[in-house]
Amino acid sequence: xxxxxxxxxxxxxxxxxxxxxxxxxxxxxxxxxxxxxxxxxxxxxxxxxxxxxxxxxxxxxxxxxxxxxxxxxxxxxxxxxxxxxxxxxxxxxxxxxxxxxxxxxxxxxxxxxxxxxxxxxxxxxxxxxxxxxxxxxxxxxxxxxxxxxxxxxxxxx
Amino acid sequence: xxxxxxxxxxxxxxxxxxxxxxxxxxxxxxxxxxxxxxxxxxxxxxxxxxxxxxxxxxxxxxxxxxxxxxxxxxxxxxxxxxxxxxxxxxxxxxxxxxxxxxxxxxxxxxxxxxxxxxxxxxxxxxxxxxxxxxxxxxxxxxxxxxx
Numbered sequence: 001x002x003x004x005x006x007x008x009x010x011x012x013x014x015x016x017x018x019x020x021x022x023x024x025x026x027x028x029x030x031x032x033x034x035x036x037x038x039x040x041x042x043x044x045x046x047x048x049x050x051x052x053x054x055x056x057x058x059x060x061x062x063x064x065x066x067x068x069x070x071x072x073x074x075x076x077x078x079x080x081x082x083x084x085x086x087x088x089x090x091x092x093x094x095x096x097x098x099x100x101x102x103x104x105x106x107x108x109x110x111x112x113x114x115x116x117x118x119x120x121x122x123x124x125x126x127x128x129x130x131x132x133x134x135x136x137x138x139x140x141x142x143x144x145x146x147x148x149x150x151x152x153x154x155x156x157x
Numbered sequence: 158x159x160x161x162x163x164x165x166x167x168x169x170x171x172x173x174x175x176x177x178x179x180x181x182x183x184x185x186x187x188x189x190x191x192x193x194x195x196x197x198x199x200x201x202x203x204x205x206x207x208x209x210x211x212x213x214x215x216x217x218x219x220x221x222x223x224x225x226x227x228x229x230x231x232x233x234x235x236x237x238x239x240x241x242x243x244x245x246x247x248x249x250x251x252x253x254x255x256x257x258x259x260x261x262x263x264x265x266x267x268x269x270x271x272x273x274x275x276x277x278x279x280x281x282x283x284x285x286x287x288x289x290x291x292x293x294x295x296x297x298x299x300x301x302x303x304x
Contacts, residue, residue, distance in 0.1 A: 005302070025174075
């Protein structure tokens with residue numbers, strides 16, 4: 001029995017090291033949660049972004065999560081003369097547009113861009129409900145009345 | 158299909174890491190809170206594991222991946238003592254000759270009452286003076302060696 005407990009005591013150096021590692025792990029776990037609360041993994045203060053140009057104000061999430069629905073809201077500053085919004089089509093390789101509100105009158109691919117044509121725009125935002133299907137960083141280019149706006153997003157797994 | 162395998166492997170590693178970080182005592186005794194924790198973890202894991210895949214083969218792949226990961230880990234820990242210590246931790250003496258080693262017990266979040274309970278249950282002892290060694294085992298249980 002003495003032999004057994006002696007060998008247990010010999011492991012005490014490893015145990016002391018383990019306590020240090022565990023406490024470092026707890027700090028990392030806390031940091032992970034704080035980053036999550038702030039929105040580094042989506043839906044939070046850091047993630048919510050607004051981009052603005054002469055034509056529109058666009059609200060979007062900087063960080064997305066794979067297969068989790070997200071919104072892109074486009075507020076037009078003036079009624080659109082041609083009531084059309086263009087979205088870069090390479091964006092659609094990583095993101096699926098689930099729904100558009102209001103429903104566009106037509107949508108078509110035009111010169112590597114998705115054109116969404118609306119019948120009227122009376123100040124209500126155009127909301128794109130998107131579901132990320134890919135991973136990693138991606139750029140989205142939205143064009144309204146000839147004004148291009150580039151947005152950067154990151155999709156977490 | 159490959160995403161299920163990768164997801165299952167990541168989740169296996171993550172759950173292992175989280176439980177390992179929580180210390181020996183979390184695994185040792187299943188209190189009501191631990192049971193609730195386990196149920197919630199399994200519910201959260203299920204969603205992340207299979208996502209929208211409700212197919213039979215999807216579930217089978219996830220189960221096979223988890224069991225295979227477990228076999229791999231047991232193979233590695235069986236062959237390497239260092240890996241075994243890293244994965245499973247080491248036993249720790251928390252009481253010697255009736256005297257509790259308080260700094261060790263504090264670090265492992267163990268109270269005198271828990272040692273007394275183990276002494277009562279395992280050896281029918283009623284005081285710490287009757288205990289030669291109390292050892293916190295790697296599975297979180299407390300072994301009692303009477304004087």
